[in-house]
Amino acid sequence: xxxxxxxxxxxxxxxxxxxxxxxxxxxxxxxxxxxxxxxxxxxxxxxxxxxxxxxxxxxxxxxxxxxxxxxxxxxxxxxxxxxxxxxxxxxxxxxxxxxxxxxxxxxxxxxxxxxxxxxxxxxxxxxxxxxxxxxxxxxxxxxxxxxxxxxxxxxxxxxxxxxxxxxxxxxxxxxxxxxxxxxxxxxxxxxxxxxxxxxxxxxxxxxxxxxxxxxxxxxxxxxxxxxxxxxxxxxxxxxxxxxxxxxxxxxxxxxxxxxxxxxxxxxxxxxxxxxxxxxxxxxxxxxxxxxxxxxxxxxxxxxxxxxxxxxxxxxxxxxxxxxxxxxxxxxxxxxxxxxxxxxxxxxxxxxxxxxxxxxxxxxxxxxxxxxxxxxxxxxxxxxxxxxxxxxxxxxx
Amino acid sequence: xxxxxxxxxxxxxxxxxxxxxxxxxxxxxxxxxxxxxxxxxxxxxxxxxxxxxxxxxxxxxxxxxxxxxxxxxxxxxxxxxxxxxxxxxxxxxxxxxxxxxxxxxxxxxxxxxxxxxxxxxxxxxxxxxxxxxxxxxxxxxxxxxxxxxxxxxxxxxxxxxxxxxxxxxxxxxxxxxxxxxxxxxxxxxxxxxxxxxxxxxxxxxxxxxxxxxxxxxxxxxxxxxxxxxxxxxxxxxxxxxxxxxxxxxxxxxxxxxxxxxxxxxxxxxxxxxxxxxxxxxxxxxxxxxxxxxxxxxxxxxxxxxxxxxxxxxxxxxxxxxxxxxxxxxxxxxxxxxxxxxxxxxxxxxxxxxxxxxxxxxxxxxxxxxxxxxxxxxxxxxxxxxxxxxxxxxxxx
Numbered sequence: 001x002x003x004x005x006x007x008x009x010x011x012x013x014x015x016x017x018x019x020x021x022x023x024x025x026x027x028x029x030x031x032x033x034x035x036x037x038x039x040x041x042x043x044x045x046x047x048x049x050x051x052x053x054x055x056x057x058x059x060x061x062x063x064x065x066x067x068x069x070x071x072x073x074x075x076x077x078x079x080x081x082x083x084x085x086x087x088x089x090x091x092x093x094x095x096x097x098x099x100x101x102x103x104x105x106x107x108x109x110x111x112x113x114x115x116x117x118x119x120x121x122x123x124x125x126x127x128x129x130x131x132x133x134x135x136x137x138x139x140x141x142x143x144x145x146x147x148x149x150x151x152x153x154x155x156x157x158x159x160x161x162x163x164x165x166x167x168x169x170x171x172x173x174x175x176x177x178x179x180x181x182x183x184x185x186x187x188x189x190x191x192x193x194x195x196x197x198x199x200x201x202x203x204x205x206x207x208x209x210x211x212x213x214x215x216x217x218x219x220x221x222x223x224x225x226x227x228x229x230x231x232x233x234x235x236x237x238x239x240x241x242x243x244x245x246x247x248x249x250x251x252x253x254x255x256x257x258x259x260x261x262x263x264x265x266x267x268x269x270x271x272x273x274x275x276x277x278x279x280x281x282x283x284x285x286x287x288x289x290x291x292x293x294x295x296x297x298x299x300x301x302x303x304x305x306x307x308x309x310x311x312x313x314x315x316x317x318x319x320x321x322x323x324x325x326x327x328x329x330x331x332x333x334x335x336x337x338x339x340x341x342x343x344x345x346x347x348x349x350x351x352x353x354x355x356x357x358x359x360x361x362x363x364x365x366x367x368x369x370x371x372x373x374x375x376x377x378x379x380x381x382x383x384x385x386x387x388x389x390x391x392x393x394x395x396x
Numbered sequence: 397x398x399x400x401x402x403x404x405x406x407x408x409x410x411x412x413x414x415x416x417x418x419x420x421x422x423x424x425x426x427x428x429x430x431x432x433x434x435x436x437x438x439x440x441x442x443x444x445x446x447x448x449x450x451x452x453x454x455x456x457x458x459x460x461x462x463x464x465x466x467x468x469x470x471x472x473x474x475x476x477x478x479x480x481x482x483x484x485x486x487x488x489x490x491x492x493x494x495x496x497x498x499x500x501x502x503x504x505x506x507x508x509x510x511x512x513x514x515x516x517x518x519x520x521x522x523x524x525x526x527x528x529x530x531x532x533x534x535x536x537x538x539x540x541x542x543x544x545x546x547x548x549x550x551x552x553x554x555x556x557x558x559x560x561x562x563x564x565x566x567x568x569x570x571x572x573x574x575x576x577x578x579x580x581x582x583x584x585x586x587x588x589x590x591x592x593x594x595x596x597x598x599x600x601x602x603x604x605x606x607x608x609x610x611x612x613x614x615x616x617x618x619x620x621x622x623x624x625x626x627x628x629x630x631x632x633x634x635x636x637x638x639x640x641x642x643x644x645x646x647x648x649x650x651x652x653x654x655x656x657x658x659x660x661x662x663x664x665x666x667x668x669x670x671x672x673x674x675x676x677x678x679x680x681x682x683x684x685x686x687x688x689x690x691x692x693x694x695x696x697x698x699x700x701x702x703x704x705x706x707x708x709x710x711x712x713x714x715x716x717x718x719x720x721x722x723x724x725x726x727x728x729x730x731x732x733x734x735x736x737x738x739x740x741x742x743x744x745x746x747x748x749x750x751x752x753x754x755x756x757x758x759x760x761x762x763x764x765x766x767x768x769x770x771x772x773x774x775x776x777x778x779x780x781x782x783x784x785x786x787x788x789x790x791x792x
Contacts, residue, residue, distance in 0.1 A: 016568045018561075021789075042791065045568075056791060068789025074564030076791045081569065165414075165696035168470030172412045172441075173477065177692070254670075270666015270689060274650075292691035293666060296573070300561035302786040304699065390698040393417075393464025395438065395452060395472045 005036070006102030008324070010058070011043035011050060012075035013108030013115075015139065017151030018158075018305045019313035023107045023135050024077065025070035026317020028058045031103075034325045041099065046080030046108075047115065051091045055099070070314065073300040081260065083111050089118040096123070096130055103131050103324040107317070109138040109149075113332055114356035120330045133320040134332035134352055137313075139299050141188035142359035145350050147337040150316060153309030153385035155182075155298050156192035160386055162294060163196035167203040167234050168392065174232040175288025176223055178276045179204075182298050183238040184248065184267060187211050187362040189298070191374040192382050193236040199392050203234025210240035211362045212371035214249065219276070220283045222372050227287060237276065239267035239293075249275065269293070306387040312345065319347050343384035401432070402498030404720070406454070407439035407446060408471035409504030409511075411535065413547030414554075414701045415709035419503045419531050420473065421466035422713020424454045427499075430721045437495065442476030442504075443511060447487045451495070466710065469696040477656065479507050485514040492519070492526055499527050499720040503713070505534040505545075509728055510752035516726045529716040530728035530748055533709075535695050537584035538755035541746050543733040546712060549705030549781035551578075551694050552588035556782055558690060559592035563599035563630050564788065570628040571684025572619055574672045575600075578694050579634040580644065580663060583607050583758040585694070587770040588778050589632040595788050599630025606636035607758045608767035610645065615672070616679045618768050623683060633672065635663035635689075645671065665689070702783040708741065715743050739780035 010027050012020055024042075031040045044054040056077070061069075069076045084092065096104060096119075106116045113134040123130035136143050139155035159181055170177045181190040187209025196202060205226045208214055214237075226233035240248045251257060251264075254271035273291030280289045316333045323331070331349035338344040366378040406423050408416055420438075427436045440450040452473070457465075465472045480488065492500060492515075502512045509530040519526035532539050535551035555577055566573045577586040583605025592598060601622045604610055610633075622629035636644045647653060647660075650667035669687030676685045712729045719727070727745040734740040762774040 012568070016565050058791075061791065065789055065791070068787060069791060070789075071787075072564065072789045073561050075568040076789070078570075079568040161698050162693055165469050165698045166692060168468065168698075169412050169692055169696040172408070172471040172475040174474075266686070269670055269687075271670075274665055274667075290662070290692065291665075292693060293689065294693070295688035296562060296565055296686065297558055297688060297690070297693070300565040302557050302561050302564075302788070391464060391467075392698070393461060393466075393468045393472070395454075395457065395461070395465060 005038065006100045007038045008040040008103035008105065009043060009050065009055070009096065009101045010040060010105040011046045011107065012077045012079050013046040013106060013112040014079060014081065014137070015299060016074035016079055017137055017139050017299055018073040018154040018301065019150050019310045020107055020137050021072055021076045022070050022310050022313035023137060023150060023317035025066045026314040027105050027135070027321045029066060030318040030321035031325070032059060036325065042077045045078035046082065047084055047088070047092055048080040048082045049078065050095055053095060073302050084115040084118065086118060089115060089122050092119050093122045093126065097128055102129060103133065105133050105135060105320055107135040107137050110143055110355060110357055110359050113352055117352040117356045120352065131324055132330040132352065133324055134355065135316050135320050136333060136335065139189060140183060140186045142186040142361070143355050144358060144360050145334040145354050147335050147345065148385055150309060150313035152188060153306035153387070154304065155189055156195065156382055157306045157386040158298055158301050158304045159189055159192050159294070160195035160389055161304060163193045163204055163234065163236065164198065164389065164392060167196060170203065170232055170234050173288065175290065176227065176233045176235070176280050178235040178237060178273055178291040180237055180239050180273050180291065180293040182294065183210060184240040184264070185210055185359065185361065187238050190236050190238040191362055191366060191378055192386060194374045194378065195382060195386055195389060198389060199394055201230050204236040205233045206235045206372050207374045208237045208241050208372060209362055209367065210238045210242065211364070212367055213244040214241040215243070216279055220279050223280050224284060227284060239272060306385060308385060308387055316347065323349050340380045340384070401434065402496045403434045404436040404499035404501065405439060405446065405451070405492065405497045406436060406501040407442040407503065408473045408475050409442040409502060409508040410475060410477065410533070411695060412470035412475055413533055413535050413695050414469040414550040414697065415546050415706045416503055416533050417468055417472045418466050418706050418709035419533060419546060419713035421462045422710040423501050423531070423717045424462060426714040426717035427721070428455060432721065438473045441474035442478065443480055443484070443488055444476040444478045445474065446491055447484070449491060469698050480511045480514065482514060485511060485518050488515050489518045489522065493524055498525060499529070501529050501531060501716055503531040503533050506539055506751060506753055506755050509748055513748035513752045516748065527720055528726040528748065529720055530751065531712050531716050532729060532731065535585060536579060536582045538582040538757070539751050540754060540756045541730040541750050543731050543741065544781055546705060546709035548584060549702035549783070550700065551585055552591065552778055553702045553782040554694055554697050554700045555585055555588050555690070556591035556785055557700060559589045559600055559630065559632065560594065560785065560788060563592060566599065566628055566630050569684065571686065572623065572629045572631070572676050574631045574633060574669055574687040576633055576635050576669050576687065576689040578690065579606060580636040580660070581606055581755060581757065583634050586632050586634040587758055587762060587774055588782060590770045590774065591778060591782055591785060594785060595790055597626050600632040601629045602768050603632045603770045604634065604637050604768060605758055605763065606634045606638060607760065608763055609640040610637040611639070612675055616675050619676050620680060623680060633668070635668060702781060704781060704783055712743065719745050736776045736780070
């Protein structure tokens with residue numbers, strides 16, 4: 001049954017990415033192109049703005065502005081870290097009913113999918129025809145049902161470029177360089193650092209992800225082995241690495257770390273890097289040892305964008321709007337991979353409950369046996385997502 | 397008197413940049429093009445490699461490799477932090493004499509210029525005809541006699557892009573965001589963050605450089621004012637900010653900070669950012685407050701390069717070789733600005749002693765009276781160096 005009456009609303013949630021505005025513009029341009037007569041409203045700061053009626057009419061935004069916004073990092077509508085419970089979703093629903101909203105688009109991660117799911121249930125219970133569409137987004141790449149998620153490819157590209165440049169830096173002034181990459185539970189982004197291995201002996205020489213237990217003594221031994229072999233060592237660690245059965249090291253080290261809206265200690269401070277530097281320094285006092293914590297730069301750096309990522313982010317937005325206007329039931333747009341070479345994907349609308357709440361992890365097959373590196377098989381997975389990297393020239 | 401016999405040597409020193417290899421290739425290509433019959437040798441890891449005779453014949457490197465190397469960040473020959481004293485320079489001279497080196501090219505900052513100066517004196521005292529040419533390089537932009545230095549423009553571009561993306565991030569999830577930028581004594585790179593103000597209310601909203609005393613209470617008041625005005629605040633601080641008459645805050649905060657080869661405590665840890673976060677948190681407990689320390693990424697990020705910077709870096713290398721083969725006396729190639737609009741520069745060979753040792757600072761005219769911002773007049777200076785930045789689109 002095709003629907004064609006009423007208005008739509010679209011929002012962005014969670015941490016921004018370089019391409020989340022592509023998805024926003026994808027939804028808007030497809031909705032507008034179908035000329036339903038309805039309006040598409042943007043939530044200012046996600047559900048937090050929606051419940052206050054803080055909406056902007058996107059139907060009236062010019063094509064030129066839309067194109068500029070699509071190419072701009074971060075969430076142009078503003079984002080929110082609110083994690084709505086049932087009461088909150090009831091409020092969301094009331095605002096939707098008041099504005100004759102019949103299509104609800106929400107761009108975000110697993111928490112966003114979950115709130116979208118609850119909103120759709122509340123509407124159903126009230127016998128109000130509201131179709132809810134979740135559009136995937138997260139640099140963590142941890143959404144279930146998806147081969148990968150929009151935002152990850154560009155962040156992976158940034159991390160790969162950062163490691164390339166940093167490895168060249170560390171060749172020129174040799175030593176141990178530790179880089180802390182975003183990823184509390186999922187190691188995909190840290191694993192993407194191996195894309196930087198585009199020349200002989202290039203780093204990262206060691207990679208540690210949260211999916212494997214971290215052992216500090218083993219780490220120091222690993223670093224010393226690399227120092228003995230090539231006189232230097234570049235290390236990639238996820239901010240979420242942890243000893244067996246313990247909480248993340250970064251959280252344990254930084255008693256004063258600020259807490260996010262979910263009550264989790266932030267891991268983006270320099271404490272983990274400093275701790276690892278001190279461990280290496282104690283064992284190899286003569287080595288030059290440095291650490292950087294990449295922090296928020298990983299997700300919104302203008303100009304370091306994967307074209308594939310940008311295209312797919314646009315496409316999932318368009319497909320959500322197309323599905324909506326074709327009368328499809330509520331769901332989440334998921335990306336499946338059809339083949340690696342040539343790289344091809346297909347899109348599917350899956351049940352909201354399938355992507356909501358739980359997340360996925362870096363599959364064990366990509367982690368080497370010693371749990372200090374990522375297997376080359378991961379390259380076939382990640383390379384097409386990050387796009388062609390800069391070429392490096394070395395002197396002999 | 398034109399000289400045309402003997403060999404040349406070229407080295408790279410200090411912290412690498414995105415364009416230091418342009419200067420290297422500039423020297424080599426110009427030397428080779430003059431067909432003197434002599435060879436041009438590269439020092440592996442600067443003077444440290446030179447005194448060990450660790451040299452590579454660059455005359456034999458293919459044009460294709462040179463082109464690739466020129467476009468690659470960091471120091472392809474390897475770098476050194478050695479600060480040669482007179483004895484060390486005597487050793488350098490002996491290796492030069494042994495290899496019939498008649499032209500000595502050294503790419504680096506003020507310390508490199510100083511060692512080049514001493515080498516030229518040692519040679520003169522031995523009545524050995526050695527011409528020494530210093531080629532400017534430093535992201536700190538602190539070389540005397542120069543309007544600006546190769547490496548700075550690309551680092552400024554990187555910092556500007558980082559602030560642009562980070563400000564968009566901070567718009568989407570509003571709060572206080574503090575970014576620590578490289579710069580122990582000179583605030584040029586931190587000041588370059590104001591290039592990011594390409595849209596209404598864009599950050600940075602506050603900028604603190606080492607050339608002005610830092611007052612923590614005033615800083616907190618400044619942040620609160622910005623929060624009250626627009627609900628958020630993006631802050632740029634140099635790693636070298638200090639209270640009146642004191643050493644850098646970062647060094648005071650981090651008792652365990654590693655020390656560099658000059659005995660200075662490294663300021664790249666997260667301690668300064670964490671301290672500033674805590675100050676703001678104490679005064680504004682409800683605000684979302686975060687800090688990032690940009691660290692080493694600022695100087696070698698592939699793909700984020702200013703075209704002007706790359707072109708000028710190439711040119712100073714070429715001009716050094718041209719001066720050398722034209723029989724000019726020892727000196728340092730300096731960049732002078734002829735005009736802002738259109739942007740034009742001229743190059744000059746100045747006496748080594750004029751750029752050696754001492755450095756220059758951000759001129760006071762660029763710092764606002766409250767010492768918490770950079771004046772717009774700085775934009776005319778820095779914009780042509782960083783190049784055209786990505787365009788940002790906002791929704792109303």
